[in-house]
Amino acid sequence: MPVYSEKVMEHFMNPRNVGEIEDADGIGEVGNPVCGDMMTFYIKVDDNHLSDVKFKTFGCGAAIAVSSIVSEMAMGNTLEEARKITPALVAEQLEGLPKNKYHCSNLGAQALNKAIDDYLKKQGKKVKSKRRGKNEKE
Amino acid sequence: MPVYSEKVMEHFMNPRNVGEIEDADGIGEVGNPVCGDMMTFYIKVDDNHLSDVKFKTFGCGAAIAVSSIVSEMAMGNTLEEARKITPALVAEQLEGLPKNKYHCSNLGAQALNKAIDDYLKKQGKKVKSKRRGKNEKE
Amino acid sequence: MRRAYLDNVATTPVLPQVLEAMLPYFRDAYGNPQSIHEWGDQAREALDDARSKVAALIVAQPEEIIFTGSGTEANNFAIKGLTLARQSQGKHVVISAIEHFSVLHAAKTLEKWGFEVTQVPVDRYGLVDPEEVGTSIREDTALVSIMHANSEVGTVQPIAEIAKVVKKRGALFHTDAVATTGSIPVDVKELGVDALSLTPNQFYGPKGVGALWLKKGARIIPFLDGGVQERGRRAGTENVPAIVGLGKAAELAKEEMASRMAHLSALRDRLIEGLLSRIEHAILTGHPTQRLPGNASFCIEFIEGEAMLMLLSHQGIAASSGSACTSRALKASHVLTAMGLPAEIAQGSLLFSLGLENTEEDIDYVLEQLPPIVDRLRQMSPLYSKFLKGQQGGR
Amino acid sequence: MRRAYLDNVATTPVLPQVLEAMLPYFRDAYGNPQSIHEWGDQAREALDDARSKVAALIVAQPEEIIFTGSGTEANNFAIKGLTLARQSQGKHVVISAIEHFSVLHAAKTLEKWGFEVTQVPVDRYGLVDPEEVGTSIREDTALVSIMHANSEVGTVQPIAEIAKVVKKRGALFHTDAVATTGSIPVDVKELGVDALSLTPNQFYGPKGVGALWLKKGARIIPFLDGGVQERGRRAGTENVPAIVGLGKAAELAKEEMASRMAHLSALRDRLIEGLLSRIEHAILTGHPTQRLPGNASFCIEFIEGEAMLMLLSHQGIAASSGSACTSRALKASHVLTAMGLPAEIAQGSLLFSLGLENTEEDIDYVLEQLPPIVDRLRQMSPLYSKFLKGQQGGR
Numbered sequence A, B: 001m002p003v004y005s006e007k008v009m010e011h012f013m014n015p016r017n018v019g020e021i022e023d024a025d026g027i028g029e030v031g032n033p034v035c036g037d038m039m040t041f042y043i044k045v046d047d048n049h050l051s052d053v054k055f056k057t058f059g060c061g062a063a064i065a066v067s068s069i070v071s072e073m074a075m076g077n078t079l080e081e082a083r084k085i086t087p088a089l090v091a092e093q094l095e096g097l098p099k100n101k102y103h104c105s106n107l108g109a110q111a112l113n114k115a116i117d118d119y120l121k122k123q124g125k126k127v128k129s130k131r132r133g134k135n136e137k138e
Numbered sequence C, D: 001m002r003r004a005y006l007d008n009v010a011t012t013p014v015l016p017q018v019l020e021a022m023l024p025y026f027r028d029a030y031g032n033p034q035s036i037h038e039w040g041d042q043a044r045e046a047l048d049d050a051r052s053k054v055a056a057l058i059v060a061q062p063e064e065i066i067f068t069g070s071g072t073e074a075n076n077f078a079i080k081g082l083t084l085a086r087q088s089q090g091k092h093v094v095i096s097a098i099e100h101f102s103v104l105h106a107a108k109t110l111e112k113w114g115f116e117v118t119q120v121p122v123d124r125y126g127l128v129d130p131e132e133v134g135t136s137i138r139e140d141t142a143l144v145s146i147m148h149a150n151s152e153v154g155t156v157q158p159i160a161e162i163a164k165v166v167k168k169r170g171a172l173f174h175t176d177a178v179a180t181t182g183s184i185p186v187d188v189k190e191l192g193v194d195a196l197s198l199t200p201n202q203f204y205g206p207k208g209v210g211a212l213w214l215k216k217g218a219r220i221i222p223f224l225d226g227g228v229q230e231r232g233r234r235a236g237t238e239n240v241p242a243i244v245g246l247g248k249a250a251e252l253a254k255e256e257m258a259s260r261m262a263h264l265s266a267l268r269d270r271l272i273e274g275l276l277s278r279i280e281h282a283i284l285t286g287h288p289t290q291r292l293p294g295n296a297s298f299c300i301e302f303i304e305g306e307a308m309l310m311l312l313s314h315q316g317i318a319a320s321s322g323s324a325c326t327s328r329a330l331k332a333s334h335v336l337t338a339m340g341l342p343a344e345i346a347q348g349s350l351l352f353s354l355g356l357e358n359t360e361e362d363i364d365y366v367l368e369q370l371p372p373i374v375d376r377l378r379q380m381s382p383l384y385s386k387f388l389k390g391q392q393g394g395r
C-alpha cells in the first residue's frame, strides 16, 4: 500500500458525497484518464453558500480521498471560503500524502474551483440573460 | 580446502621420504619461495638404480603431496625409468590436482630430474677426474 | 477474514522444504566457500550441489551457471557484460519493447556508453515477431535480448524461433527467463540462446539470489569487480544459504513442473472465465493461449488499478496492477502501452498471478469479492457515467 | 575433536536472534515491499525498521541508507557511481594500496573507462599517511576511497584525519567500512566521510546483503539498473529477510559493542602473546595497537600458509592466510606486499580472526596445536634447514 495516513484510508474506504447533482449550479472537471486521475465536482449554491457538493472521481486511492475531503471541507462554505481550500490545506487535512500523490490534492482544489468558476460564469450569463431558467446548461 | 583428492590428502598428511641425504649422489633444487613453492630432492644411486630418494619442500599441500609421491614413484627406479616420471603422470598418480596446482606437479618432476642431472654431472666429473672420492661435492 | 495471495509475480513464498534446506547454512555450516578448512568445504560442497541442480533445471552444465544477487543483477550483468566483451565487433543492441526494467534501463545505460539500441515492437498480445527481430539485426549488432515471458501479461515468446533468426544473423542471444524458469520448461539448448537470466524468488525460492547461465565459451566482462568467486566472473562472498535455497527450489520445480502447471492453469482458466463472465467491460491482456500458467491479467474499464488493489486488500486479496497510479513514476506500464492499449484502459490494469498455494476457494473468493468492488468504483467514476450516458444517447 | 572457528574475517555465523528475526519473512510475511496490499505493507514496514537500525548503528539518517546485495556491491556502486556522477569535474581517483579487491578492481575498471587512479602507499604497519593522501589529490580528483580497516592485518586507518585533508582539497570521500561496521564504533559524522560501505556478514548477520550509506545530497549514478527500489538508486526486488537480518545484527552490534570489543581484544591479546612466546620466527603483522579487536595476524617464517591451514583444519581449527598458494591467482596478498614484507615471508601468512563465539579454550587449543604443526612443516622445509645451517655457519 502506498504509505497513506489513516485519514486518507478512512476517506478512501468511506468517501463522502459521491455522486452527481442533476441540477448542479456549477460543474468542474479536471484531470485526464490518460494521466491516471480525473475528477468532476458538482455544486449547488444557495445564498452564496455551497448547499451541496458532490463528486465523481476516476483515480487512485489518494484521488478518491482528496475528492471526499474537499467535498466535506467545502460543504456549507461561502464561495469565498471555498476558494481558500488550497492543495496544501487538503494535504494537511488528510494528515499528509505521499510525495508522488501531491498532484491529487491539486486536482481536488482545482475541480472545486472550476465548479465555482462555472457557477459564476453561468450567473454572469444569467444576469445578462435576465435569469431565463435557473439550471440551464450553457 | 582446495578440492584435493583423497590421495593428495593422504600424501600430504603422511608424506613419505621427507628429509635430506647427507651424502647424496645428486641434489636438485627447483622453485623459489617468492613464487610460493620450493623443493629440494636428494638421491642416492646404486648400480644405475635410485637406492634412496628424499626431499624437503616449502609450499602448499599439493607441493608436499607431489614431492612425496614423486619420491615414492622414483624409489628403486633405474635412472631411465625415473626420467619418465612426467608431471602428467604425477598428477594422474595423485588422482588429479586442481588446475591452479598443476605447476606443483611440474616442480616435482623437475626437481627429481635436476637431481639426476646433478648426479650425472658429478659422474662425468668423476670419470674425468678418475673417481677421486665418490661423494665429493662440486 | 479470508486471505488470498494472488501476487506471485511480485514474489513467491519460500517453500517449507526450501527453507529447511537453507537453515543449516546460517548458523552451522556458515563457512565461506573460499576458505581452506572444514567450514569452507561444507559451504563449497553446498554450492556445487546447488549449481548442479540449477543446471539440471535448465538442461545446462554446472560450470555454465554464474550465481548473482538477483534477477536484476543477472540482467544487468548480461546486457552490460556481454556487450562490453563484444564491443569491438559492434555497438548495437536489439531488445523488445516489453522487457523488464532491468533490461530496458541497462540498455539505456548502454546508450550513454555510446551503444545504439533498437526496440522491437510487439503485437496486441505482446508477441514479438521473429522476422522483425531478424530485420533489426545489423552487421554491428553485439547482442539481442528478448525476454522468455513477460510476467505482467503472461505472454510467452517464441524464443526458439527467434534464436534461429538471431543465429542466422550471427548475433549473441540473451533471454530474461525470470518469469519462466521454474514455472514452465526451460531448456537452454532447445531455446537456442547463449545466455539466460533466472531468479528463484519467482519459483518459491529465496530473494537475494539469481543466476546467469552463460554458454560455455561465451565471453563476458564482470559486472561486480572484486574477488575470484564464480571463477572470477562475479565477485562477492557467496550467499550460501540463498544459493542452497535456489538449488532446492530448482530441484523441486523440475520434479513437480507438470503437476504445478496443471494446477495453475486450471485455476487461471477458472479465474479468467469467471471474471470475464461476471464483469462487463473487462479485457484479458496478453496472449489467450501462449501464456504463463499462473497469469490472469486484465484491464477493467472505467476504473483505476490502485483503487481496486486497495479495496481488494481490504478483503484480504493481494494482486497487482500496471496502472500509472501504482507506479512510482506515475506512468502506465510500458508493456500495456507497447501492446497498443489506450492509456485510460491501461489505468484499469489488474493482474492476478497465481501460485502453488492457491486453491479453487481462493479463486472463487476473488470472483465473489471483485464484482462489487468494480461496481463501487464504477459508481464513483465519471468515465463510467459518461459511458452510460453515451450508451443511452446512442440508443 | 574440538572445533574452533577462527576465520570470522571470511564470514561470521548468523546469531540466533538474527536468524529468528529473519524467519517470518521467508514464508509468512514474504511480500514484496513495492506491493499494494497487506503482504507488501508488512514487508515495507520491515524494511523501514531495518533501515532505521542500520542508520542508528552508524549515526546516520535512515533515508541515507541504500541497501545492496553485498559489501562488494556497495563498493562497486560507490567507486563507479560516485565517480561517474562527478566525471565532468574530473577523472582522477585516489585509493590506498591495501584496499579490498572490490575497491581495487573497481578502480581498475575506472581506468578502462579513462579515469586515472593513484594508489597511496602504506607503511610497514599498513597505515596510510593523511599527508600523502593530501598530496595525491589533484584539481581533477573526483573521489578518494580509503578503507576504514583492513581485515587481513587489522590495521585501523585514521579516517577522520584523512577526511580533514580530503575535505580541505574539496574531493568526495568514501570509506570501505566492511571490516569495522558492527565491530568498532563507526560514526559517519565523526569520520567525516561522504559515503561508507558495510555488510553484516562481518558482524553476525546474513550474507547476500550490504548497504551503502550516502550523505544526503551526494549524487550517485545507479549501478544496478532496473526498477524503482531504494528510491531509484538500487534496482531489484528487496531481499527482505536478509535486510531484516542486517537490521537486527546492527541493533545487537550497537547494544553489545563495548562488551564484544572487550571480549575479543582480550582473546586477541592472549593469542598474540601466546603465539609469539611459543613460536620462534613469527611476526605480528599490522599495527600493534591500532588494530581490529578480533584480528591476530602473523607471518610464520620458513613455511607456507596453505599447508598450515590444512594441518590446522585437521585439528578442527579454521583460520586463513594471505599466502600465494591460498589465492586462486597464486599471488601473495597485495596487502602484505604493500606493507613491504618480503614475498617469502608473506608466504607464511596466518590470520586468526576471532568472533563472539570464541572462548579462551579456543585460544588455548590453538596455542597447543599450532607449535607442533609449525615444527612439522619446518622439518620439511628446505628454507628452514638452510636457515639452521646458516646459523650454525654463522656461529
Ligand SMILES: Cc1ncc(COP(=O)(O)O)c(C=O)c1O
Pocket: C009, C010, C070, C071, C072, C073, C075, C100, C102, C147, C149, C150, C151, C176, C178, C179, C199, C201, D235, D236, D237
Ligand atoms: C521478467 C523479469 N525480469 C527480471 C526481473 C527482476 O528480478 P528481481 O526483481 O528479482 O531482481 C523480474 C522481476 O519481477 C521480472 O519479472
Ligand SMILES: Cc1ncc(COP(=O)(O)O)c(C=O)c1O
Pocket: C235, C236, C237, D009, D010, D070, D071, D072, D073, D075, D100, D102, D147, D149, D150, D151, D176, D178, D179, D199, D201
Ligand atoms: C574490507 C572489505 N571490503 C569489502 C569486502 C567485500 O565483502 P563481500 O565479500 O561480503 O561482498 C570484504 C570482504 O571480505 C572486506 O573484508
